[in-house]
Amino acid sequence: MSEQKIQQCSRIMAELGLTVAFAESATAGWLCSEFALAEESGKVLQGGITCYDADLKVSLLGVPRKLINQFTPESMEVTREMAYRLEKLIPSNIQVTITGLTTPGGSETKEKPVGTMFIFVRINGHEVGARKVFEGSCEEIIHQTISAVADLLINELQQIKNNKHKSTIMATKTSKKAVTAATRTPEAESALKELFIDELKDIYWAEQHLAKALPKMAKNATSEDLKQAINNHLEETKNHVARIEQAFESIGEKAKAVKCLAMEGLLKEADELLSETEKGTEVRDVAIISAAQKVEHYEIASYGTLKTLAGTLGYNDAQALFEATLAEEKNADALLTEVAENYVNEAAASETE
Ligand SMILES: [Fe+2]
Ligand SMILES: [Fe+2]
Numbered sequence: 001m002s003e004q005k006i007q008q009c010s011r012i013m014a015e016l017g018l019t020v021a022f023a024e025s026a027t028a029g030w031l032c033s034e035f036a037l038a039e040e041s042g043k044v045l046q047g048g049i050t051c052y053d054a055d056l057k058v059s060l061l062g063v064p065r066k067l068i069n070q071f072t073p074e075s076m077e078v079t080r081e082m083a084y085r086l087e088k089l090i091p092s093n094i095q096v097t098i099t100g101l102t103t104p105g106g107s108e109t110k111e112k113p114v115g116t117m118f119i120f121v122r123i124n125g126h127e128v129g130a131r132k133v134f135e136g137s138c139e140e141i142i143h144q145t146i147s148a149v150a151d152l153l154i155n156e157l158q159q160i161k162n163n164k165h166k167s168t169i170m171a172t173k174t175s176k177k178a179v180t181a182a183t184r185t186p187e188a189e190s191a192l193k194e195l196f197i198d199e200l201k202d203i204y205w206a207e208q209h210l211a212k213a214l215p216k217m218a219k220n221a222t223s224e225d226l227k228q229a230i231n232n233h234l235e236e237t238k239n240h241v242a243r244i245e246q247a248f249e250s251i252g253e254k255a256k257a258v259k260c261l262a263m264e265g266l267l268k269e270a271d272e273l274l275s276e277t278e279k280g281t282e283v284r285d286v287a288i289i290s291a292a293q294k295v296e297h298y299e300i301a302s303y304g305t306l307k308t309l310a311g312t313l314g315y316n317d318a319q320a321l322f323e324a325t326l327a328e329e330k331n332a333d334a335l336l337t338e339v340a341e342n343y344v345n346e347a348a349a350s351e352t353e
């Protein structure tokens with residue numbers, strides 16, 4: 001079954017002129033081998049690496065050990081980071097990464113049993129991740145994972161195919177932008193760089209203060225889902241601080257924070273909302289979600305700007321770091337919406353009845 005799907009993936013990739021690379025942990029190169037058997041492999045397959053042991057994720061791909069310790073080697077966070085790092089190691093349009101638990105003895109828990117697999121795909125910077133739980137033997141889990149990756153790829157590639165006309169228009173716009181960048185005066189270039197560094201100092205302050213404010217929000221939340229969402233994002237936020245430090249380093253600047261008035265205001269408002277609502281009520285949870293989402297939207301706007309500016313200035317390392325953070329901010333925002341829709345809003349409405 002999977003072979004046919006892989007053939008189809010490979011065919012569409014060739015049609016679209018896209019190349020692919022793999023970094024596999026739990027599937028240990030099996031997926032890459034499947035692609036080697038496809039007819040179009042010569043056109044699309046760039047290569048793959050197997051990093052089964054956690055140490056190899058660090059030494060081969062450069063995944064920060066801190067991230068692995070924080071989230072475990074089998075996690076979406078690590079799988080996503082592997083995809084970012086893979087692009088540098090094996091230049092390609094598509095990066096596919098896999099981690100997961102095919103046998104006992106890893107990081108399995110009740111919530112993350114053996115059979116849990118993490119898949120991450122980047123296609124020209126567009127990204128999609130999937131967490132799946134499969135049953136069966138180690139081999140069966142691997143087969144199901146390969147099939148799931150193929151389904152995910154086919155779906156994404158079909159969408160690209162359908163939007164190809166749109167992409168052509170985008171490509172024309174990009175080439176116009178490149179001419180502008182090439183003809184930018186040195187004064188304009190240094191003004192842009194200054195703006196970029198100012199924005200970086202601003203978000204550095206914002207993330208540091210957010211990391212201090214989130215525990216209070218989690219402590220005041222009643223809903224377990226909300227508590228968990230905030231605590232998870234607290235861990236991500238600490239990593240955002242580390243990524244900003246890496247971004248400073250990548251452009252040869254010392255990391256420095258400058259007070260972000262917007263974040264200061266947003267956190268003040270969050271405090272006010274807490275003092276205006278009663279402890280243990282669902283209304284307070286709604287207030288917390290509202291405050292947290294305002295923060296996320298500010299961060300999404302900031303990282304969107306930083307990503308674009310980094311691209312314009314040719315700071316590729318910084319751009320990749322901001323892309324990773326931006327995806328996590330969007331994900332945090334979506335999770336908060338989910339918590340609100342599933343549970344909290346409903347309960348708050350019934351309280352006031
Ligand atoms: Fe953040
Ligand atoms: Fe955030």
